[in-house]
């Protein structure tokens with residue numbers, strides 16, 4: 001990693017977000033982890049220069065985009081993504097003392113976690129009341145102390161173990177194999193070097209009153225062999241009917257086909273925003289055919305330059 005040394009994340013210790021951060025830090029003992037009580041406060045620390053980067057959840061394989069984060073990173077904060085991490089999500093039901101599931105009247109956890117165990121909860125503890133917590137780890141800690149916030153918490157197996165909680169049920173997630181994608185964001189600066197297995201994230205306001213605008217945008221990517229791996233439309237917040245597209249594509253801004261596609265889109269939507277090029281967490285290398293490789297672009301430019309010189 002770079003010289004970055006302070007990282008904010010949704011805390012306290014033991015959240016899935018911290019697991020994502022530890023993955024990226026890859027054993028770097030010098031890095032300082034700064035827990036916050038919310039995603040907006042983790043991002044604010046980056047804005048203020050208190051930390052070098054923040055780790056935030058961005059996409060869930062079951063529910064799709066974590067829209068609040070997407071909007072915050074791109075609209076409110078103007079940050080760039082420099083890395084991503086994929087964290088497999090599994091939940092346990094933790095209680096302070098062993099107790100039958102039928103006696104659980106209140107359950108606390110983060111809203112994302114609750115959304116991912118609803119079917120289990122409806123089937124097993126249908127009467128239990130959900131008490132929102134700032135994070136899964138904060139919810140688990142809420143069971144301790146003089147006045148426990150709830151009878152049970154939904155959290156990671158690791159947090160339950162670290163806090164010495166009793167595991168009343170394990171593997172309660174509704175969809176087995178769910179993964180959450182997290183991104184590390186920082187103030188705009190040098191773009192990480194291309195690795196051959198990169199992603200680029202952009203936002204494109206859809207040009208208004210232009211028939212076929214979306215098709216036109218997509219054609220810029222298709223004709224340069226640029227594969228899109230996520231596309232979501234989000235309201236701009238400026239009024240009904242105004243949207244931008246949030247897109248992840250395969251490739252790096254330093255690759256000619258990506259730069260050329262983005263330049264093409266810029267001509268029809270000049271407010272396009274670049275949110276970063278960074279290595280893919282799954283390391284899946286790009287499949288680029290020769291006609292859209294850097295060498296083909298360079299040969300084409302040499303040819304044009306020669307023609308212009310006459």
Ligand SMILES: O=C(O)C(=O)Cc1ccccc1
Pocket residue numbers: 010014015016017018057089110112113134135136137180
């Ligand atoms: O609360 C946490 O542990 C988080 O990091 C947020 C979250 C919660 C559930 C799934 C993915 C991320």
